[in-house]
Amino acid sequence: MLVNRKLILAHFWFAFAVFGVALTLGAWQMFIRSPIGTWLSNPELYYRSLTAHGTVMGYVFPTLVAMGFGYAISESALEQRLVGVRWAWTGFWLIVIGSVMAVIPIALGRASVLYTFYPPLIGNLFYYLGVVLVVVGSWIWVALMAINLRVWRKAHPGAPVPLAMFANVAGSYLWAWTAVGAALELLLQIIPVAAGLKNTIDAGLARIFFSWTLHAIVYFWLMPTYIAYYTIVPRAIGGRVYSDSMARISFILFLVVAMPIGMHHTFADPQVGAGFKFVHSAFTALVALPTLLTVFTICASVEIAARLRGGRGLFGWIRALPWDNPMMLALAFSFVMLGFGGAGGLINMSYQLDASIHNTQWITGHFHLIFGGAIVIMYFAIAYDLWPHLTGRELIDVRLIRTQLWLWFVGMIVTTFPWHWVGILGMPRRMAYFDFGDPAIAPQALSVTFSAIGGFILLTSGIMFIVILARGMRAPQIDAGPYRFAIAVHQPATVPVALNTHALWVALMIVLTITNYGYPILNLATTAGTSVPAVYVGAQ
């Protein structure tokens, strides 16, 4: 039962609108730094664009999708009206105001620090305050998800929490805690300097705080996608979830081990010793576990659908899948990109292999493939699946939807594969232009051109996505019925307390964060003489 449809639609529409803008900027960046673009006479424009692209795609877009989807899950999985609707709107407006507040200084060239902040570079105060508002708005959502689950539990003592809501709340807790790292960096370090109260900052400590957020935020982006894998895909293609408890275990593992691994982003940093880098490397390997479990469970769930449709043989069932169903297509594309991206991630996880690709274009290729590819294509699928229930109108352009998904998949491969390749050749990240006339750089020109073409394919697909949704607002009315989630082959009548509640796992997440981050942070915070003069952006 979706009652607060306007609230959910507002989240999705704002998310997709800013996504469209950021996607356009991204395509322009790919073009302008490629050999088919002309050299940018003012490279500073590139970094404005890059800061806006990262801030929107990293903070605003996925957060709004998770929130909108979260409200939809809460109302439809719990079959309970959302508690705290006014607060939910407050959170939404905080994010809108925060986004505008952050984007204005970026557009004026006063905050070209990229979404990863990079102190001692310091941008305009309002950029950081805008980001803080976005995070605060999302924390309201976290609280609402917890409260709504609590209300439901009171009315259904001991009953198994629906899988979608269990995972949704796990994702919200993960976000609440992972955002703390960047919040500490902003509130304790950057904002006092941006406000002019201080003029020095410990850049090394700031990088550690940020790494706390930087990795687990990816798993927050991933949560809606995994929830869709488990609770939407099997239903949409006519199958069942292979195992309800394995699904819960996967989400719990994400909650616990996504956090204490962020320092693999600082393998090449001088402010952390080798010991903690190794610990974080080992934990990073561990986070592959829930994904490996998920790949198995989802493939098995899909196989059930195929066999129910008359599929036979060891692999022959694959042909029996409903390939014309957009959800099936999106899942397959998502898995292919997750496979390549995940393999790349395992390379990044080890210090030894990371050394050859750290901060090269390989990394940019990697996270675009995982986030822009595997994750975002499922955001599209979620929107398509929910849309008729939100608008009360049918999405009639199924063929267009399939084309859009195909284009996104092809575009992402064409963009990211050459990107990985030039990374191996040692091409550094975040450069407004390259001197392709240099004989050492000239061989990379072709790959960069391919990536730029991929960027335009993605832009085309993104525009189609927005057009399809907009047309869906004016399509003929239908009764879409209640929004349902997939059920398991053996739907559990009872679930062990450990797989039905979050408290134990949240505690474990916090403890592991303290063991893996406590000492490095304390050590840096108490070492004297590590603060360095701030360098104000736009003041030069």
Add this chain to the structure above:
Amino acid sequence: MSAEETHRSVEVAARVERRWATIAVIIVVGMALLAAFAGIHQATMPQPRVEITDPSRIHLSGEFVESNLGSVLEANGNITVRAIGQQYSFTPACIVVPVDTPITLRATSADVVHGILIQGTNVNTMLVPGYISEQLMRFAETGDYLMPCQEFCSFGHEGMWGKVKVIDKADFANRAKSGGRLSCVGQ
């Protein structure tokens, strides 16, 4: 499905699942062990110690004063290279080192965060102001290598490219005879 059949199919499902979970755990543990082995056995671990330095004073005293930057032949035949990154160049802009010799790179930043990446090698480290980065390297072949800054350091970042010139051992020894700190300048 009868109750007995349901029970049996639940068991089969659980068994297959356990098997896959075991395989997944083995993969994960195997990877962590591989990383540990490579780190310890091939001595490719990050720098063990954290060293600090004050970027607002590095030009006045200490190992990163301008006259001490560049390559120096140590008594044991090894080379130490000292360099700094600043918006938007490296000093020295072109590093000269001998081929097939153990080299210690010690570097820091004079202002914001930079990075040193030597293309075609595994040399890749961050330069964080306030801290000293140390990395061991050894070049197997002579030639010119590009050395871009790999971290965003504000809007001149795209122009921050250094070079490493790897020359013959005898050539280098010859140039090092007069002592002092070497760079490509004056070659």
